[in-house]
Amino acid sequence: MHISYNWLKQFIKLETTPEETAKILTDLGLEVEGIESFESLKGGLKGVVVGHVISCEQHPNADKLKITKVDLGNGEAPVQIVCGASNVAAGQKVAVATIGTLLYDKDGNEFQIKKGKIRGEDSFGMICAEDELGLGDSHEGIMVLDQDIKPGTSAAELFEISTDSVFEIGLTPNRADAMSHWGVARDLRAGLTQNHPNTNHSELITPSVSKFKVEKRTLKYDVVVEDTKQTPRYCGVTISGIEVKPSPSWLQNRLKAIGINPKNNIVDVTNYVLHELGQPLHAFDSARIKGNKIYAKNLPTGTKFTTLDGVERTLHEEDIMICDDHGPLCIAGVLGGLNSGVSETTTAIFLESAYFNSVAIRKTAKRHSISSDASFRFERGIDPNITDYALKHAALLIQEVAGGEITSDIIDIFPKKIDDFSVFLNFNNVNKILGEDISKETIKKILVSLDIKVNSISDLGLGLTVPSYRVDVQREIDVIEEILRVYGFNNIKTGSKLNATISNSSRTDDHMVQNIVANQLVSQGFYEIMANSLTTPVYSELAESLDANKQVHILNPLSNDLSIMRQTLLFGGLESISYNINRKNSDLKYFEFGNTYEKNIGNSYDEYKHLALFITGNTTAGNWNTTAAPVDFFLFKGYIDTLLSRLGINKLNTQPLTNDIFSEGISYHLGNRKIVEFGVVKKTIAKHFDIKQEVFFADINWNNILNVVSAKIKFTDIPKFPVVKRDLALLIDAEMPFNKIYEVVKLVDKNTIKDISLFDVYQGDKLPEGKKSYAISLKLQDENKTLTDAQIEKIMSKVQKELETEVQAQLR
Secondary structure (H helix, E strand, O other): OEEEHHHHHHHOOOOOOHHHHHHHHHHOOOEEEEEEEEEOOOOOOOOEEEEEEEEEEEOOOOOOOEEEEEEOOOOOOOEEEEEOOOOOOOOOEEEEEOOOOEEEOOOOOEEEOOOEEEOOEEEOOEEOEHHHHOOOOOOOOEOEEOOOOOOOOEHHHHOOOOEEEEEEEEOOOOOHHHOOHHHHHHHHHHHHHHHOOOOOOOOOOOOOOOOOOOOOOOOOOEEEEOOOOOOOEEEEEEEEOOOOOOOOHHHHHHHHHOOOOOOOHHHHHHHHHHHHHOOOEEEEEHHHOOOOEEEEEEOOOOOEEEEOOOOEEEOOOOOEEEEEOOEEEEEOOOEEEOOOOOOOOOOEEEEEEEEOOHHHHHHHHHHOOOOOHHHHHHHHOOOOOOHHHHHHHHHHHHHHHHOOEEOOOOEEEOOOOOOOEEEEEEHHHHHHHHOOOOOHHHHHHHHHHOOOEEEEEOOOEEEEEEOOOOOOOOOHHHHHHHHHHHHOHHHOOOOOOOOOOOOOOOOOOHHHHHHHHHHHHHHOOOEEOOOOOEEOHHHHHHOOOOOHHHOEEOOOOOOHHHOEEOOOOHHHHHHHHHHHHOOOOOOEEEEEEEEEEEEOOOOOEEEEEEEEEEEEOEEEOOEOOEOOEEOOHHHHHHHHHHHHHHOOOOOOEEEEOOOOOEEEEEEEEEOOEEEEEEEEEOHHHHHHOOOOOOEEEEEEEHHHHHHHOOOOOOOOOOOOOOOEEEEEEEEEEOOOOHHHHHHHHHOOOOOOEEEEEEEEEEOOOOOOOOEEEEEEEEEEOOOOOOOOHHHHHHHHHHHHHHHHHHOOOEEO
């Protein structure tokens, strides 16, 4: 947002330089990101003064040159200037560019006036033509000025050249009140009152509307507002007998300074008031309004309307439209219509000043992809109490620059006043939060400087009324923030020592468990991702288990692609995987902590926390002596098992996974709690994200993890006796899961058989039909003695017998 330093000085007495003012604004939270210099004419005619030609004689060495003596009005002797203009003569008042002056040609290229010799004669400056100064296109001769002008007068002053300093303010979305020069001046007054207490800054100089009056009542429109929730306030007035033409230079320069191109005097006034007071206005050509009524209403979805930019748009039933008896004239608060705006032939206008619902305007602007100065302000919330004041001010300015008469009373439809906010401020809370004792008088002084009224005072605190235009200040904490930013963050003192509080957090606290898990995963090569909680409803069509009826819809979505809350962390991870694969980074390991959201019957909502794991690609890259090793199910399972083991979660029940997200997978349960489900993402889902390689995904129920994780740390002595390893190759039915074999073997001797793992699976034409081969490894250990060969053989024989009996396994 651009704010003019000169414009600010219309509202407040400023004795600070632009640089000092920028610092005060930044300290107030209106961060000045840069200061630009503005000149209505490049160079600003610096060094160009009015001169009086004392004498003019023929150059002895050139027929077309003259030697002049020019008084520059500086109290020194006249200077000699060689001039080639045919119209130069003694007694004239002329514009002289003195030595050192920078002038610019029509292409912006600069050249400097220097002392020189022209055909053997000294010349100490240049008598200028219009085009040489950038004041016109004429080069027929030098500019001859009015004889009454005093020599030495600055050309910048004479030709009203405007110079200014323009602040580029990075306005945060909550500061709707500061979207104008008036709003910034209000804040600046508070800052100056606090930082320069010896200077009076208590009064803002606001434009007077006392001269507003209705000359005639010859052009009147009735206004009908169909929905006062969408249009809480609507004002309008007619002005007749105007002349549409270019704006005067002062108005054009004001707009140019803040980056707005002038159009004509009527449109320029509406833009001027918008940036001056923060109130958007719109002028309709009365000749293009059909009938004698103006409506603020909604039109059916599908209605076509061509806006001021020449684009035909399809309206939505929620768009607020300004209409006449024949149809739409304007998209309210967003953009005018092509066929209702002011043109060179306009002689009478209906001038609108309104307060529209911010949510409705935001939806319309996003829906039609329109961003205008008006919608920018309406979306964030303007001051509903200056609507009529801004209208009167604009009407008077239009009369000043375009003539005309006020030809109707002001129409003001405002059925329900928008109340100010009531807040009670506790003095103790102020000092507690700020960390410093601020006097009650200072607090009151700051609040008054912010137009916050003090209604009651007690030893405990203040009863306050916050003006309705401060939509971001409705709670006590908001008021405290206002006090802090005006008092100054930099003025809060830091103690001589810093105290650290030792955390008493339990090992089972959420953030503690997250840190344990995150550290483990990072050490295994995983990267943490943070996907958007907002997603597209299209994803729910990829899996029947994602019930569209349970989607949590956003009331005011930024776009259709971000219109619901996610039901799973899967799709955000797949988006990231797809993004990386498309950039030749295909070996990926991710984890994400995040929430999912569901709507229940009766419109109640549930929120669940999850930990998602993703792996895809290769575990090791291939090179000249190593073959690339792709990730597989058992590697992924190992990551999950070690993670749960790290949290002390053991003795889990394994169940096959029946889920339309996974092509194959399993889930772990502890009692009736589902801890995790994981497997290979279905190819149809991966294909939607243009992913052609296998993706393994685990969805860990974090809420259940926190319920079962224990704060107790269990440990055992390191065994003193050796581990014995034995392998078995088994021929089993093709449908037999490893889990069944695991359970059979484990029951043989729970104390001695410490580990059972599957290290090879084979299926091929060398085996009988319907069979497969499992190679399993057993680790045997007695914690009290060394196992003998006889004991080992006895256990292995029993294992073999149980496998033959229970799962019909055969040794290969």
